[in-house]
Amino acid sequence: MASRHDTEAALDLLAAAAAPAEEAQALPFAAYRDEGLFALELDRVFRSDWAAVCAEAALAEPGDYLAIDIAGEPLALVRGADGQLRALSNVCRHRGTLMLEPGVDCLDGGTITCPYHAWSYSDSGTFRGAPYTHGVTIDREEHRLPAFRVEVWMGVVFVCLSPDAPPLAERLAGIAPRLAEFDMGSFAAPGPLTAPEVWEANWKLVVENGMESYHLFKVHEKTLEKVTPTRGAYYIAGSAPWTLTGGEIVQDDGGVVGKLLGSLFGGGTGGDHYVLVSIPPSFVGVVTQDSWDWIIAHPVSPTSTRVSQGTLMRSAPDQVTQAISDGYATAFLEEDRAICERAQAGMAARLSRGGRLVPLERVVVDFHHYLAWRLAGQDPPARYVEREA
Numbered sequence: 001m002a003s004r005h006d007t008e009a010a011l012d013l014l015a016a017a018a019a020p021a022e023e024a025q026a027l028p029f030a031a032y033r034d035e036g037l038f039a040l041e042l043d044r045v046f047r048s049d050w051a052a053v054c055a056e057a058a059l060a061e062p063g064d065y066l067a068i069d070i071a072g073e074p075l076a077l078v079r080g081a082d083g084q085l086r087a088l089s090n091v092c093r094h095r096g097t098l099m100l101e102p103g104v105d106c107l108d109g110g111t112i113t114c115p116y117h118a119w120s121y122s123d124s125g126t127f128r129g130a131p132y133t134h135g136v137t138i139d140r141e142e143h144r145l146p147a148f149r150v151e152v153w154m155g156v157v158f159v160c161l162s163p164d165a166p167p168l169a170e171r172l173a174g175i176a177p178r179l180a181e182f183d184m185g186s187f188a189a190p191g192p193l194t195a196p197e198v199w200e201a202n203w204k205l206v207v208e209n210g211m212e213s214y215h216l217f218k219v220h221e222k223t224l225e226k227v228t229p230t231r232g233a234y235y236i237a238g239s240a241p242w243t244l245t246g247g248e249i250v251q252d253d254g255g256v257v258g259k260l261l262g263s264l265f266g267g268g269t270g271g272d273h274y275v276l277v278s279i280p281p282s283f284v285g286v287v288t289q290d291s292w293d294w295i296i297a298h299p300v301s302p303t304s305t306r307v308s309q310g311t312l313m314r315s316a317p318d319q320v321t322q323a324i325s326d327g328y329a330t331a332f333l334e335e336d337r338a339i340c341e342r343a344q345a346g347m348a349a350r351l352s353r354g355g356r357l358v359p360l361e362r363v364v365v366d367f368h369h370y371l372a373w374r375l376a377g378q379d380p381p382a383r384y385v386e387r388e389a
């Protein structure tokens, strides 16, 4: 329910999200720039729910780590010598210094060492030692690094900063049977962990854009539309916690581009459709018979978002295929980035407002219900089932 801390922008957002799906509207533009709402979202969404981070297989060796922040909380996803993956606080227990530089690397000797006074911690977060303590005893248990919840779902690592959120596996239990045809467990070969980009757009714009296939024919006319056209897109099932949509993969475009992309994107083993998996607040993935790809969005400011991409394939592709595939992904992500930043520019308007969402944006309605669920504690509506055009 709404509380006295809610900003006007939050209340307007909740009012928009309360509309029945048949009358759903775009969110008020202020929701994409308001500082107060952004603070609420960090608190009630990104610090309270499961957020995707990267492919588990990308951190395969003992000591491998990815240092990131989630809603301003610095942490490091670390593969321990015991094989376990942990999300450890990346903040020194002495006087709070950020320890590992953001990004991917491998720990030196399995140890995290603070750059300030060289207090050190093991790869499982236990306190190891401090120099020049002159007889002061530093309690090892008392000084361990806090660890946050980690779950791996379909090869992707999710982290939750809150002890209260229900297990992710429980929330997503309805998805697996609908992906059975893709044999998700055999996607085991990760693409390289590439550096994230910062897009100058609110995180909700990035996520909404990632979810819907309505814009393919226009924004991706020369890329995705050749292979996964808007006309072949459909809704499968979903509600606030997750949504599945899908679409046809076409290979009879006739053009060279379509043929080339078709052979890379679904055509390799004869797949004829894709399924798009939307798990708010941070994850949108697309699975075909050949690959499981995703983007992950994390808010940086009300008008900027850190966007990273990831891939799992059934086996490591040869270099040429990898290079073409990377180039293709870069091309359509650049198109997405440009349109999101352009939409963000429009969100500056005070004297205009958004309009009706169309049936191809049903997934966006589910996302708005997600926002109402997290921001105001409203229960998610009952699950919608089966295809709608």
Ligand code: FES
Pocket (backbone or CB within 6 Å): 092, 093, 094, 095, 096, 097, 114, 115, 116, 117, 118, 119
């Ligand atoms: S702040 Fe880390 S060792 Fe002093």
Ligand SMILES: [Fe+2]
Pocket (backbone or CB within 6 Å): 209, 210, 215, 219, 220, 336
């Ligand atoms: Fe797009």
